[in-house]
Amino acid sequence: MGWQCTGLRWPDDQSGPVLAWSRGRQTRGSVLAYGTELGFRAAGVRTCIGARGNACPVAAPVPERSTGARCAECGRLDRAHSVAADTIPDDPRTYRVYLAWFGAGMVKVGITAEERGAARLREQGAVVFSWLGRGPLMAARRAEEVLRAALGVPDRIPYARKRAVRADLPGPAARAAEVAELYGKAAALDGRGWPEALERLPFEAVDHAGIFGIEGPGGPGRPGRPDGPVRAVTGLVDGGAVAGRLVAAAGPDLQLDAGGDGVVVVDTRLMTGWTLAAAGEGAGVGVPTVVVGGGALQTGLF
Template identity: 75%
Template sequence: MGMAWQCTGLRWPDAQGPPVLGWRRGGAVRVSAQAYGTEFGFRAEGERRCVGARGNVCPVGVVVSGRSTGARCPECARLDRAHSVAADTIADDPRTYRVYLAWFGPGMVKAGITAEEREAARLREQGAVVFSWLGRGPLMACRRTEELLRSALGVPDRIPYARKRAVRGALPGAAERGAEVAEVYGRAVALKGAGWPRSLERLPFEAVDHAGLFGLDGAVEVAWAVTELVAGGAVAGRLVAAAGPDLHLATADGVVVLDTRLMTGWELVAADTRAGVGVPVADIGGGGVQGGLF
């Protein structure tokens, strides 16, 4: 391995500020804030290798698929999952949790849970355009509430990123976005006597809108999504928006969405910001052809 920086992913540490990309080189770590309107460009080198799990380096440095968002070998993926709250493997966590309702686009409201100490970071990491808290309490009470919303109201606990990306370029106005969350919140609260856990404290409805934070107000229609990085392939453009793990880059061929989880495990070097996109993409804007992106 050379000494190029490796990306550790996109994070949203601040409720008001821009996202930051994390970087690691040997024992050194740093972050770079991603400001909208700035030029962005990098090139992948060598092979993509397992990023390890829970802060531990993969003992064998396995080469992993370019299409995987996790960038982990099966053994490290198992280790990472074993300590995940989302995987339902931790039943005795003593922390207080919160249940939320998150909106990603018309007809796309999901329920989820997050540790109260993390505040709304989880919502920003998922790319929730609007959210409201629903309740707070012990982990298992929050889990039961999530299951109740799924079984009684048909509110899912997961929405695929592909669906979120497809609608992001043409969202309805703030009032309409908030109203859809309010409607689901009202139906959820009406379940209070039908299995709502006693230890869950209901929280008042308050729609928090991230469209401005994400740069999605008046955003340009998204045309393409990067499906994988390849050795020698550049990704470059002007950063116009970001949501969850995704960066939206304006290029000569339209707006391209880059899931930064695809960057992990690669050694990355700077590329000319006019280099465009020289990696495989999928058409998510209805253009039907893959144009000049190769």
């Protein structure tokens, strides 16, 4: 049995992205460094990754273009224990409400368990965020509803939209200002439906552009890196390779400079469920791709 990719992880210690793997009950992680070569080749058939730490009992095949990598039965089991799907309203943990910025005019409200810190924000590809409040789960949910109703702030943004704007971001000050403006509007809602059980947290803009590698030396439009992502992988195929120099990562995405193939974005959710082997330098890109913004699929909750 080979190692299956289980996706990209963002530890809460700001150490950068980690590619996670499993083989039976064994797990491991590969720490990724920008500027290094990365290549893999898919083998066999993509199969369900199971749910809640359990393997799929029938190793069901799953579509190559699905970002979920679960069969229908394992998908139901996973959603049955999901805070995001509102199936465990009695969760006793403390939650935090946040405002997340992905691009000009693209801000959402969301919640995450306090113990997870900012990992959830990096998993979503939030370029900037600020905490808004903390408290019980249902109070956090109520705050989401208040912001949606009173200010028109969405709680979901299609991932393809986030990816499309990532290569053309305004400067740090403009990014923080947009989050600060929305924070001020949210703070002004005290007494107008704001949950009493939710403690207000002070504004502090946290910028992830550096840890994502999308700004600074070698970032988009900077010397040492081609200008922005060009194409995105739409799915792996048996025998198909993807190889290049890792130049950035954000959310579930890896951005590889594939030489003559340009900069290619690989959504690591499309890698899950595959058995992957190493691909040597020069393997290039031998899987289907699409121009960024040209119809990437959106099946996740964020």
